[in-house]
Amino acid sequence: MSVVLSPGSVEDAVAMLAEHAEAMPLAGGATLVAMRNAGLVEPTHLINLDCIAELRGIERDTTGGIRIGAMTRHCDTAACNDLTGSLLVLRRAAGMIANRVVRNMGTMGGSVANADPAADYLPALACCDAVLEVAGPEGRRKISIHDYVQGWYETALEQGEIITAITLPAPVAAPSAYRKIARVTGDYATASCAMALDPDGKGLRAAIGACGPGPLRDRDAEAVLRGRLDDPEAVLDFAACLAALADPLDDVRGSAEYRLRLIPRLITSVLSEIALQTEVA
Amino acid sequence: MKIEGNFEVDHPRAEVWDKIRDPQVMGGCIPGCDSVEQVDDTSYRVKVSVKVGPIKAHFNLSVEVLEEDPPHTIVSRTSGEEGTRSSVVNSDNVVRLAETGTGGTRVDYIADVSVTGRLGKFGLGIFRKKADQLAEQFVVNFRDRLGVAQ
Numbered sequence: 001m002s003v004v005l006s007p008g009s010v011e012d013a014v015a016m017l018a019e020h021a022e023a024m025p026l027a028g029g030a031t032l033v034a035m036r037n038a039g040l041v042e043p044t045h046l047i048n049l050d051c052i053a054e055l056r057g058i059e060r061d062t063t064g065g066i067r068i069g070a071m072t073r074h075c076d077t078a079a080c081n082d083l084t085g086s087l088l089v090l091r092r093a094a095g096m097i098a099n100r101v102v103r104n105m106g107t108m109g110g111s112v113a114n115a116d117p118a119a120d121y122l123p124a125l126a127c128c129d130a131v132l133e134v135a136g137p138e139g140r141r142k143i144s145i146h147d148y149v150q151g152w153y154e155t156a157l158e159q160g161e162i163i164t165a166i167t168l169p170a171p172v173a174a175p176s177a178y179r180k181i182a183r184v185t186g187d188y189a190t191a192s193c194a195m196a197l198d199p200d201g202k203g204l205r206a207a208i209g210a211c212g213p214g215p216l217r218d219r220d221a222e223a224v225l226r227g228r229l230d231d232p233e234a235v236l237d238f239a240a241c242l243a244a245l246a247d248p249l250d251d252v253r254g255s256a257e258y259r260l261r262l263i264p265r266l267i268t269s270v271l272s273e274i275a276l277q278t279e280v281a
Numbered sequence: 282m283k284i285e286g287n288f289e290v291d292h293p294r295a296e297v298w299d300k301i302r303d304p305q306v307m308g309g310c311i312p313g314c315d316s317v318e319q320v321d322d323t324s325y326r327v328k329v330s331v332k333v334g335p336i337k338a339h340f341n342l343s344v345e346v347l348e349e350d351p352p353h354t355i356v357s358r359t360s361g362e363e364g365t366r367s368s369v370v371n372s373d374n375v376v377r378l379a380e381t382g383t384g385g386t387r388v389d390y391i392a393d394v395s396v397t398g399r400l401g402k403f404g405l406g407i408f409r410k411k412a413d414q415l416a417e418q419f420v421v422n423f424r425d426r427l428g429v430a431q
Contacts, residue, residue, distance in 0.1 A: 024335065032335075039366070039399045040336050115334070152410050153334025213410075251406030 002036065006048045010055070010135045010164055013047050017160045018137045020045040025162050027071060027110025030102045055109065055164060058082060064170030067133075070109025070163045075100070077108060086128070086196045087168055089176035093124035093194060096178065099186045109163040115148075115155045115214070118188035118253065122149065123209030124178055126217045127194035128168050136161030149214025174199045175277035179270050180209070181262055183253060190254040193266035197274050202227050204274075206238075206267060211246040211259050218242055235271060239264035282396075284412045287389040288420045292427050294378050297386040298352035300426060301376065310422040312415045315339075323347075327361075333411050338363050338400060340370060352378055359392075368398030390416075 004026070007013040017023050023045035026032055035041050049055055055071035058080050066082055077083070078095035097103055097111070097120050111121050112132065122145070130145040137160045148156050157163070176196035180189040192209035203226035208216040221241035228234035248259035290297060300306045304325055308317030315328040323346040330339045342361035349355045359372040372394040379387045396408060 035335070151414070152407055247410075249406035249410060 002043050003045045004048050005045055006051045008051055010052055010162070013049060013052060013162060014135055014137060014160060016045070016047045017162070023047055025049055025113070027113070028073065028105045028107040029110075030098070030106035031110065031114050031116070049109075049162065066168045066171070068108055068166045068168070070112075070165055071107045072109075074098075074103035074106050074108070074111075078103060083171065085171040085173045086176050086199075087171040089127050089178045089194045089196055090121070090124045090168070092176075092178040093120040093192075096120055096180055096186075102186075108166055112148075112166065113155070113157060113163050115153055116188065117149075117152065117213050117249070118190075118192075118210040120178070120180065120189065120192065120209065123192055123194040123207040123215040125166065125168075126207035126215035127176070127196050127205050129205075131167045132163050133165040133167060134161045135164050140164070142167075145215075146217065152213045154213070172199045174201070175274040177270050177274045177277070179266060179273070181266065188253065191248075191259050191262040191266060193263075193270045195267075195270045195274060197278065198226070201278055202229065204229065204271065206242070206270070208242050208246070208263055208266065210253075211243075211248045211263060213247065216242050216245045218245060229271065229275075232268070235268055236264055239267040242267065282394050282409060283391060284394055284409065284416070285389075285391040286413070286416055287387060289381055289385055289387045290424060290427055291383075291385045293384060294352050294380050294386045297378055297388065297427070300423070301355065301378070301388075302349075302351075306426055310419050310426055312418040312422070323349075327359075331411070331415075333407060336400075338366075338368065340364075342370070354378075363398070363400065366399060368396065368400040371395050 005016050007016055017025060022043055024043035026046040026048045049071055056069045058072055059067045060082060061067060074094045074097045078091055080091060083091040108121060111119050125145045132143045132148060134141055134143060134157060136158055143156050150156055174197045178194045180192035182189050189210040191211055193206060195204055195206040197204050203222060205222060218241045221238050225234055225238040243260050243263045246260060248256040250256045304317045304319050308314045313330045315330055318326040320326055325344045327342045327344055329342060340361050340363050342359050344357055344359050347356045347358055355376045357374045359374060361370050372392050374392045377389045381387050
């Protein structure tokens with residue numbers, strides 16, 4: 001049995017997590033409740049984050065940057081009209097998570113905290129250069145998405161810390177897209193790709209998901225590719241740089257070797273998809 | 282699931298063999314090893330804790346050395362349960378020591394591991410990654426225990 005506590009503020013939630021050594025924060029519960037029912041985790045207390053106003057909603061700040069409260073449901077992210085242009089990739093990723101039931105339940109903070117390597121948000125957030133706002137017993141701090149995943153299901157979150165929000169730079173008018181290859185619609189990704197074109201159309205940002213403990217992004221290779229997007233060989237060289245960073249699993253969704261082969265396919269197909277968007281626009 | 286790998290150390294094979302057959306040294310090198318208890322000459326009881334993300338598991342293992350050919354080969358079998366939980370782990374292990382041309386030792390290991398029960402649900406792919414990570418940590422710890430080659 002787990003005791004459910006429902007704090008009204010981030011400070012209270014952090015205090016409750018500090019007080020009970022085997023407590024776990026409960027966000028949407030889409031994953032955690034299933035894991036608990038399967039006996040994979042046995043928290044003595046579930047600290048329900050659902051009653052904390054600060055964790056809700058999507059807001060624009062004065063500079064146009066976007067702050068997504070950690071408890072924002074996937075369905076709300078998938079329908080958010082503020083996520084345009086370079087940030088559309090995040091909206092698309094949210095809309096491809098699992099199924100409607102899970103999207104109505106699951107939250108961005110919960111998904112990011114769980115850091116499943118095959119889940120959809122991490123590559124999209126890496127593509128958007130997101131920053132995580134977290135709160136814990138030592139106070140509040142920010143973590144770049146690029147420093148966040150530290151191993152398989154291991155993150156920069158310290159004991160007792162929770163994610164309070166995900167912040168994104170202001171969207172710019174440039175196409176972006178998310179694609180995942182999965183066994184069936186709604187499954188975790190076998191491999192996925194989040195990509196955004198630079199506003200001038202000469203370069204891109206791309207992150208590969210499900211091919212290592214965290215999203216794969218190579219900003220040096222992106223710099224090399226800049227100005228050469230119409231050179232297929234340069235694009236394949238870029239994909240090879242990302243594949244070199246990969247450390248894929250062999251599992252029911254695909255072999256490690258198959259995943260490595262998907263990386264260049266994803267890069268070239270998503271690039272042609274967003275190039276088409278540019279032509280239409 | 283087969284987990285295999287190898288590593289080299291600068292120390293002579295006889296010394297490496299002594300360390301590998303010393304349960305206290307091994308207990309100190311296995312990541313997450315809480316205790317090692319020698320039952321008799323060839324059997325041991327070992328407690329190990331493993332963490333994968335939010336999932337924590339505590340295993341009570343018995344290790345039986347089935348064959349040994351000093352200072353070349355040890356064949357052992359590990360079996361055990363996860364506390365009172367339903368996960369069962371079995372593993373057949375072979376460790377081989379070979380002399381390198383430069384006075385050091387090459388250690389090759391193969392373990393054929395099966396996991397059933399609640400942890401089996403989590404998928405073996407992630408266990409393999411975790412096992413590789415633990416093996417790397419073991420090698421670091423083992424090198425520390427050997428100290429600087431004489």
